[in-house]
Amino acid sequence: MSVIEVRNLGKKYKVYNKPFDRLKEWVSSKQKHSKEFWSLRGLDFEIEKGESVGIIGQNGAGKSTLLKLLTGTILPTEGRLNVNGSVSAILELGMGFHPDFTGIQNVFMTGQLMGLSNQEIEELLPQIEEFAEIGDHMNNPIRTYSSGMTVRLGFSVITAKRPDILIVDEALAVGDAYFQHKCFNRIKEFLNEGTTLLYVSHDPAAVKSLCNRAILLDKGQQIKDGHPDEILDFYNANIAQKEADYKIRQTKGKGNKVITKSGNYKAEVKRVFFERDNKEVNAVQVHDTIELVIEVEFFEDIDAPTVGFIIKDRVGNDVYGTNTYNLNYNLGKCYKKEVKQIKFKFNADLGVGNYSITAAIHSGPTHVSQSYNWWDQAATLQIVPGTNPYFIGVNYLEIEKCKHLNI
Ligand SMILES: Nc1ncnc2c1ncn2[C@@H]1O[C@H](COP(=O)(O)OP(=O)(O)OP(=O)(O)O)[C@@H](O)[C@H]1O
Numbered sequence: 001m002s003v004i005e006v007r008n009l010g011k012k013y014k015v016y017n018k019p020f021d022r023l024k025e026w027v028s029s030k031q032k033h034s035k036e037f038w039s040l041r042g043l044d045f046e047i048e049k050g051e052s053v054g055i056i057g058q059n060g061a062g063k064s065t066l067l068k069l070l071t072g073t074i075l076p077t078e079g080r081l082n083v084n085g086s087v088s089a090i091l092e093l094g095m096g097f098h099p100d101f102t103g104i105q106n107v108f109m110t111g112q113l114m115g116l117s118n119q120e121i122e123e124l125l126p127q128i129e130e131f132a133e134i135g136d137h138m139n140n141p142i143r144t145y146s147s148g149m150t151v152r153l154g155f156s157v158i159t160a161k162r163p164d165i166l167i168v169d170e171a172l173a174v175g176d177a178y179f180q181h182k183c184f185n186r187i188k189e190f191l192n193e194g195t196t197l198l199y200v201s202h203d204p205a206a207v208k209s210l211c212n213r214a215i216l217l218d219k220g221q222q223i224k225d226g227h228p229d230e231i232l233d234f235y236n237a238n239i240a241q242k243e244a245d246y247k248i249r250q251t252k253g254k255g256n257k258v259i260t261k262s263g264n265y266k267a268e269v270k271r272v273f274f275e276r277d278n279k280e281v282n283a284v285q286v287h288d289t290i291e292l293v294i295e296v297e298f299f300e301d302i303d304a305p306t307v308g309f310i311i312k313d314r315v316g317n318d319v320y321g322t323n324t325y326n327l328n329y330n331l332g333k334c335y336k337k338e339v340k341q342i343k344f345k346f347n348a349d350l351g352v353g354n355y356s357i358t359a360a361i362h363s364g365p366t367h368v369s370q371s372y373n374w375w376d377q378a379a380t381l382q383i384v385p386g387t388n389p390y391f392i393g394v395n396y397l398e399i400e401k402c403k404h405l406n407i
Pocket residue numbers: 013014015037038039040057058059060061062063064065066
């Protein structure tokens with residue numbers, strides 16, 4: 001069953017050059033002093049119960065406008081929108097709080113706006129206080145709060161009761177790391193219990209860890225809708241697009257997985273894989289010595305290109321990255337039609353789990369100057385336990401010695 005249905009949705013604003021133009025137009029209705037601007041147009045999608053959908057797009061793409069339409073803060077100019085179920089929105093945490101009232105009084109005010117009875121709020125209060133962890137400040141006016149304390153209280157109130165649909169804007173990027181972690185855990189619990197999530201963020205790792213679908217908006221249009229990996233790869237390639245000859249190519253690979261490559265294609269990364277003892281492998285033990293092989297083909301003569309890679313964890317956080325430029329390795333002059341393999345040998349000092357490899361060929365120290373080809377998720381590497389002692393995390397650190405002193 002779809003909980004959110006969006007059909008041909010559009011929102012148009014009137015834009016005035018000067019504030020005074022609004023008054024002029026209002027006084028003389030015959031003369032136009034404004035331009036029409038579609039903040040969103042032609043959106044069409046359905047979201048099923050229990051889906052978690054990331055809304056992605058550059059500044060001004062229309063993400064906030066979509067959330068405002070979904071929460072009923074603004075009305076559409078055209079199209080229709082059905083939202084079935086209770087909605088909690090974490091947009092600008094604490095913005096609705098009254099600065100002169102105490103934390104507790106604001107909890108009651110916000111709770112009432114969320115449609116809760118006083119008795120329900122009373123029952124939820126201990127849990128709200130416990131989650132916010134701001135102690136006695138609950139009895140002080142909000143104007144005495146730090147921004148972090150306001151965010152803590154805002155999140156605690158809004159998520160005190162599990163909603164059918166949870167809408168989260170970038171808001172979580174504010175609080176401190178400890179509280180962010182708590183918020184993510186609460187959202188994950190809601191997802192497990194069947195809540196549908198709409199999550200706006202610029203942080204690919206957060207989208208990958210929370211969402212099973214992503215919708216990409218660009219200049220008010222719905223550009224793509226699909227698996228977060230596919231959408232984020234396209235989005236990242238798109239924001240790197242600066243040169244006129246820059247292309248983004250998406251093709252289907254093994255198991256129908258979408259491969260996204262981008263660049264000006266003066267050279268292309270053709271194949272990326274791992275070798276151990278000269279044999280191709282895709283799973284190795286912690287600390288094994290392996291070689292990452294990046295195979296590139298040249299379509300033009302290029303002098304001293306840089307070949308690099310990034311190892312990313314399961315949700316897309318960079319674990320390690322480097323390139324031939326940083327390693328002071330010069331590939332020299334490369335000629336059109338040549339195919340070269342560049343090999344990086346290292347110990348797989350990584351935690352147990354799955355990793356993906358981004359590979360690239362470009363000029364200079366980074367791909368910002370001239371990106372010939374960039375390929376996200378070009379290969380995967382599975383790290384399995386070795387003979388070393390059990391540990392957690394994405395890095396393996398060889399502990400040389402463990403000792404204790406009596407002081
Ligand atoms: N009230 C308004 N009047 C006129 N234009 C508006 C209004 N609200 C939004 N817009 C325009 O609509 C477009 C989309 O804005 P929106 O805030 O939805 O983008 P966004 O994707 O949320 O951006 P950001 O990541 O910067 O928050 C922008 O060009 C913005 O200037």
